[in-house]
Amino acid sequence: xxxxxxxxxxxxxxxxxSVIDQQTKYSYRTIIVDDGSTDxxxxxxxxxxxxxxxxxxxxxxxxxSVARNAGLDCVDARYVLFVDSDDILSDGAVEMxxxxxxxxxxxxxxxxxDTFNDGKTVSHTKRMTGLSTVSSLSGFPWGKVIRAxxxxxxxxxxxxxxxxxxxxxxxxxxxxxxxxxxxxxYKYRLNEKGLNLNSKQTPNxxxxxxxxxxxxxxxxxxxxWPSESLYTLLLQQISMxxxxxxxxxxxxxxxxxxxxxTDIVNEKWRDYSxxxxxxxxxxALKNKKFGDYLVACLExxxx
Numbered sequence: 001x002x003x004x005x006x007x008x009x010x011x012x013x014x015x016x017x018s019v020i021d022q023q024t025k026y027s028y029r030t031i032i033v034d035d036g037s038t039d040x041x042x043x044x045x046x047x048x049x050x051x052x053x054x055x056x057x058x059x060x061x062x063x064x065s066v067a068r069n070a071g072l073d074c075v076d077a078r079y080v081l082f083v084d085s086d087d088i089l090s091d092g093a094v095e096m097x098x099x100x101x102x103x104x105x106x107x108x109x110x111x112x113x114d115t116f117n118d119g120k121t122v123s124h125t126k127r128m129t130g131l132s133t134v135s136s137l138s139g140f141p142w143g144k145v146i147r148a149x150x151x152x153x154x155x156x157x158x159x160x161x162x163x164x165x166x167x168x169x170x171x172x173x174x175x176x177x178x179x180x181x182x183x184x185x186y187k188y189r190l191n192e193k194g195l196n197l198n199s200k201q202t203p204n205x206x207x208x209x210x211x212x213x214x215x216x217x218x219x220x221x222x223x224x225w226p227s228e229s230l231y232t233l234l235l236q237q238i239s240m241x242x243x244x245x246x247x248x249x250x251x252x253x254x255x256x257x258x259x260x261x262t263d264i265v266n267e268k269w270r271d272y273s274x275x276x277x278x279x280x281x282x283x284a285l286k287n288k289k290f291g292d293y294l295v296a297c298l299e300x301x302x303x
Contacts, residue, residue: 001081001089004033004067009040011086011189016048018088024095030054031071036061041085065156065163068141072151080148082141086191093185097145100179107175110137110144111185122190127180134172136180139164143186150174153222157214161207162244168233169215173224205248208241209257216264231272234265235281242297255290262288277303 001019005012019030030053032045048054057070068082079101083089093111101109115123127136137144141164150171156163216234224230238261245253265285274282277300284292 001028001083002031002033002068002071002075003083003085004035004064004071005037005041005045005085006035006061006064006067007037007039007041008085009037009044011191012041012044015083015085015088016044018090019083020048020051020054022089022094023092024098026094026098028053028094029077031057031074033057033059033067033071035059035064035067063159065158065160068163069155069158072155075148075151077148079145080151081145083186084142084188086189087142088187088189090183090185090187092183096181096183097185100181101145101147104131104177104179106177106179107147107150108134108137108144108177109179109181111181111183113138113143113186113188114184115188115190117190124184127182129180129182132178132180134175134178137167137172137178139167140188141167142188146171147175157211160211160214161204162211165208165211165215165237168237169212169219169230170222170224173219173230174222203248205245206253206257208244212237212241213260213264226268226272228272228274231269232274232278234269235274235278238285239278239281239297239300243301246297254294258285258290258293261285 003015003019008015016030016032022028030048032048032054034042034045034056036059042058045056049056055074057074059067059070072080079098081094081097097109097111100106110127112124112126114121115125125138154166154170156166219225241257242254245257248254262285266288270286280299281293281296283289284296
């Protein structure tokens with residue numbers, strides 16, 4: 001398990017206990033990456049230094065992607081599981097996920113999760129039990145076990161928010177066998193101080209756009225080629241990027257992103273078609289109509 005940590009002293013002990021106290025027949029190692037914390041997180045981590053199943057990595061603050069990648073460099077296991085340091089791994093999660101992973105020789109096994117805030121459950125996200133497809137998976141790194149070999153040549157993009165965009169565009173394009181279970185294996189905290197929630201009004205939101213561009217430029221390295229399904233995913237991501245950035249100023253940011261996107265779409269994706277609700281967006285990008293692009297993105301956001 002890989003847990004990147006940065007200034008989460010209020011929640012860290014609970015998180016680490018939930019991971020290290022898992023009751024399971026499987027052996028596992030917990031890799032804690034202290035990403036230059038300046039609060040008492042480092043002191044909390046140090047309490048586990050005598051645990052033989054815990055590896056502690058300390059580094060200067062370089063962001064969650066670099067922290068996860070540092071953990072991946074130390075993985076010596078068939079499967080990897082990511083946990084965010086303000087969240088909680090449900091009791092029995094390791095046992096339930098790995099049982100199905102080994103029984104089905106699965107590349108990914110994902111369970112359901114609860115979203116909570118101030119100790120109260122806000123929502124339950126369920127999964128069906130059985131063999132499934134990547135379309136049933138969340139885009140989050142957590143709540144699932146993943147065959148570790150996929151990360152031999154795949155890493156999280158350093159220096160960006162929304163680093164988990166690599167899952168939909170790369171990881172999920174490569175995996176073969178997906179299994180889901182209906183048990184709740186993870187508890188996701190709505191932490192207002194968390195990285196993504198805390199960045200809603202900051203210029204860093206444009207990272208959603210830039211990380212998409214970087215990933216698109218590297219698809220061929222993984223043997224991933226344009227297809228209608230991948231183009232639909234791209235349009236979904238473009239509309240999501242717009243939703244994340246439309247409040248940013250100056251508004252020329254939106255236009256600059258649009259111009260780059262039109263070049264990409266017309267160069268590699270012009271011959272691919274889509275179904276509703278992305279047809280309007282598809283046409284706007286291929287015809288380079290900025291006004292139509294804005295309207296199409298708003299239509300999708302309001303659905």
